[in-house]
Every structure is written in structure tokens, then in C-alpha cells.
Amino acid sequence: MQKTTTANPTARQTDLTEIFDTIEYSDAYRITYLANSIVFPTYAAIKRDFGLVRAEYILLACLSHYDELTARDVAQISMRPRNTISRAVHRMVAEQLIERRHNRVDKREASLTITKKGQRLHKRIAAYLTQRQEDVFAGLNVQERQELSKLLRKTALHTAALNQ
Amino acid sequence: MQKTTTANPTARQTDLTEIFDTIEYSDAYRITYLANSIVFPTYAAIKRDFGLVRAEYILLACLSHYDELTARDVAQISMRPRNTISRAVHRMVAEQLIERRHNRVDKREASLTITKKGQRLHKRIAAYLTQRQEDVFAGLNVQERQELSKLLRKTALHTAALNQ
DNA sequence: TCAATATTGTTCCAAATGGAACAATAAATT
DNA sequence: AATTTATTGTTCCATTTGGAACAATATTGA
Numbered sequence: 001m002q003k004t005t006t007a008n009p010t011a012r013q014t015d016l017t018e019i020f021d022t023i024e025y026s027d028a029y030r031i032t033y034l035a036n037s038i039v040f041p042t043y044a045a046i047k048r049d050f051g052l053v054r055a056e057y058i059l060l061a062c063l064s065h066y067d068e069l070t071a072r073d074v075a076q077i078s079m080r081p082r083n084t085i086s087r088a089v090h091r092m093v094a095e096q097l098i099e100r101r102h103n104r105v106d107k108r109e110a111s112l113t114i115t116k117k118g119q120r121l122h123k124r125i126a127a128y129l130t131q132r133q134e135d136v137f138a139g140l141n142v143q144e145r146q147e148l149s150k151l152l153r154k155t156a157l158h159t160a161a162l163n164q
Numbered sequence: 165m166q167k168t169t170t171a172n173p174t175a176r177q178t179d180l181t182e183i184f185d186t187i188e189y190s191d192a193y194r195i196t197y198l199a200n201s202i203v204f205p206t207y208a209a210i211k212r213d214f215g216l217v218r219a220e221y222i223l224l225a226c227l228s229h230y231d232e233l234t235a236r237d238v239a240q241i242s243m244r245p246r247n248t249i250s251r252a253v254h255r256m257v258a259e260q261l262i263e264r265r266h267n268r269v270d271k272r273e274a275s276l277t278i279t280k281k282g283q284r285l286h287k288r289i290a291a292y293l294t295q296r297q298e299d300v301f302a303g304l305n306v307q308e309r310q311e312l313s314k315l316l317r318k319t320a321l322h323t324a325a326l327n328q
Numbered sequence: 329t330c331a332a333t334a335t336t337g338t339t340c341c342a343a344a345t346g347g348a349a350c351a352a353t354a355a356a357t358t
Numbered sequence: 359a360a361t362t363t364a365t366t367g368t369t370c371c372a373t374t375t376g377g378a379a380c381a382a383t384a385t386t387g388a
Contacts, residue, residue, distance in 0.1 A: 014233065016237060016240060018229065018230070019226065019229045020317060020320050021317070022229045025297045026313070027309075028202045028293055028294075031198050031199050032202065033324075034319060035196045035199030036199070036243050037326070038195065044346095055375090061183075062183065066178060070337090072335085072336060073178060073180060079200050079201065081376050082337065082376095083337085083339080083375085084374085084376070086336095086337055086338060106335095107336095107382080108337070108383045109335090126189060129192055130188050132192065133192035135326060136319065139318055139321070139322025139323070140315065140318065140319060144318070148191070148315040148319070149191055151304065151308055151311065151312040151315070152198070153184060153185070154303055155300065155303055156184050156194045158303025160180070162201070162299060163201060217345095218345095236366060244346090246368085247345085247367085247368070250367055250368055250369090253367090270366085272352065272354070272366040273365090273366055273367080
């Protein structure tokens with residue numbers, strides 16, 4: 001709970017980073033803040049430059065790292081509702097960024113794969129995210145960065161099990 | 165790039181966590197995954213139980229930790245567009261969760277404060293987020309958790325400066 | 329075997345969202 | 359002082375979003 005002032009409006013009186021320490025769920029807050037800092041500007045740039053909405057580049061990213069996935073898999077990996085993935089699939093099949101092939105065994109599902117064109121696009125998009133990632137983590141030295149990586153990995157694996 | 169199969173549809177063949185390691189921007193990815201894991205289920209619960217949308221509880225959280233802020237401050241802290249904050253302000257003033265007082269010096273802006281009622285609501289919401297935070301970080305031991313906290317804090321502060 | 333239940337992916341619809349243009353005010357520049 | 363530029367907060371509008379109901383298929387269990 002910090003003093004702010006409107007008495008002297010010329011100077012920025014309030015330290016807008018205090019909440020990092022004072023909020024009850026400070027780790028969750030910091031994580032979310034960092035995620036937003038990475039994702040929001042990059043998302044806007046991807047939309048502007050490539051015309052993809054979030055569910056679409058998520059789909060592209062997932063398919064870039066697995067030989068094939070079902071829409072259900074993608075929804076689970078990304079924690080997005082199935083209908084947004086479904087929409088993304090249709091638009092991206094139309095754009096020939098991915099391919100869909102009905103499963104002969106289980107006729108409900110279809111397996112999705114990325115095309116060459118899709119892979120090329122993913123590479124360009126990944127460069128945006130990688131760049132922003134480096135900017136965000138530039139405040140850490142090499143050991144710190146490694147340690148953070150390790151801890152995030154462990155936490156993410158634990159959480160994935162939790163989300164199951 | 166991992167083998168999956170649709171040949172034997174009964175067993176889950178694909179390890180959906182592999183992407184944590186194989187993706188180009190793995191730190192950014194892990195951070196985002198964790199943020200989503202914390203925020204999505206909690207957000208849904210907050211909406212269900214209290215009827216608040218995201219911009220609204222963000223506003224509440226910000227005002228819980230500063231004596232007063234302008235809408236602009238909140239937009240900056242939360243990295244949300246100004247119009248979503250504006251909407252949230254109006255609804256929450258109507259609900260008497262926050263108060264708005266026009267600034268005499270700079271007539272464009274208004275200073276926002278949280279009410280007692282707003283504070284009580286924030287406490288209840290914070291409990292949801294805190295609980296989820298604990299679940300997500302339960303995979304770490306005490307030292308690891310402390311170390312992660314420290315690294316996240318440093319990175320968040322660096323990023324806040326970057327976002328300025 | 330047949331009914332009941334679960335799962336996958338889709339469509340529909342109402343709500344949330346964010347960019348852009350705007351009015352009001354303030355600050356900077358001439 | 360007058361003009362130009364910047365800032366704050368708002369409204370408008372088109373798009374994105376996600377819950378819920380649904381059809382098709384698969385699985386479970388009586």
C-alpha cells in the first residue's frame with residue numbers, strides 16, 4: 001500500500017512495480033506478468049505481419065514439434081477450448097499450412113500434420129518469440145538464466161501432470 | 165519431433181510435454197504455459213463465482229495494492245488496452261467496488277481507489293489464485309521455490325523497465 | 329448383444345476484446 | 359499568446375472468444 005500523489009502531476013510518483021512484492025500470490029503474478037510481457041507485443045506483431053490469430057500460431061507451433069497430433073491433443077497442450085482449435089484447423093488447412101487426414105481406426109478423430117509452407121511460417125514466427133524472450137531474460141546472467149530454465153522446466157512438468 | 169501413432173488408438177502414445185524442451189523459445193514457452201495453467205482455471209472460477217471478467221479482477225488487484233491509481237496506471241501495470249480498463253472502471257464503480265474522483269489539477273484524469281467492499285472481494289479472489297499458485301509450485305522444494313521467486317522477481321523488474 | 333455413457337470435433341450464439349477514431353484537457357513549441 | 363502536439367479516458371465497431379448444445383463415433387457395462 002504505497003503513497004501516490006496527484007498533487008504534483010508532473011512527476012511519476014507511484015512505483016508501478018511494487019505490486020510484484022506486495023501481492024499475495026507474488027510468484028503467480030510475476031509469472032503472469034512475464035508471460036504477458038512476452039506474448040502481448042509478439043502476438044500483436046504476428047497478427048500484423050502474418051494475419052494469424054493466437055489459436056492459429058499455437059496450432060502451428062504444436063504441429064512443428066510433433067509428427068502428428070489430433071485437435072484434442074492441441075487443445076490439451078495449449079489449454080485452449082476445442083472449438084477455437086477447430087476453427088484454427090479449418091482456416092489453416094485452407095491456407096495449406098497444415099494437413100488433415102481422417103483416422104481410419106477411430107473415425108471421430110483426424111490427425112493433423114504441418115506442411116512445408118507451415119514450417120517455413122513457423123520459423124519466421126519463432127524468430128519473433130525468440131527475440132522477445134531474449135529481451136525479457138537479458139537481465140539475468142548465464143548461471144541465473146540456466147537455473148531459471150531448470151526450475152521452470154521442473155515446474156512445467158509438475159503442472160502438466162496436474163493438468164492431466 | 166516425436167513419433168506418434170494412430171495405429172493403436174487405445175493408448176496415449178504421444179508425450180505432450182516434449183514441446184517444453186524441443187521448442188525454440190523454451191523459456192518463453194514454459195513461462196506462458198505456467199501462466200496459463202494458473203490463470204485459465206482460476207479465471208473461469210472467478211467468473212463463475214463472482215461474475216467478474218478478467219479486466220475487472222485485474223483492476224481490483226491493482227487497487228488493492230496502491231492507495232490510488234489512474235486508469236492509465238492500471239493499463240500500464242496490467243498491459244491491457246485502456247478501453248478495457250475504462251469499461252471495468254464503470255462497471256465496478258456501479259457495483260461500489262471502487263470509487264472514482266476527478267483530479268482537480270489535471271482534469272483529464274481521475275484517481276481510482278478501492279472500497280471496503282472491493283477489498284473484501286479481492287481477499288476472496290486472492291485466495292483462489294494463491295491456492296492455484298501453491299498447486300502449481302508444489303513440485304519444488306523450499307530452496308528451489310525461493311530461488312525461483314528471486315529469479316522471477318529480477319526478471320520481472322528488468323522487464324518492467326523494458327516495457328516502460 | 330444392446331443400451332447407456334463417453335469422446336471427438338463442430339456449429340451456434342452471446343459475450344469479451346481490442347484497434348481506431350474521438351473529445352477534452354494539458355504540455356510543448358513558435 | 360497562439361498553434362501544434364501529446365495525453366487521458368471514452369465510444370464505436372468489427373473481430374475474437376468460449377460455453378453449451380449437438381451429431382457422429384467409440385467404449386463400457388448390464
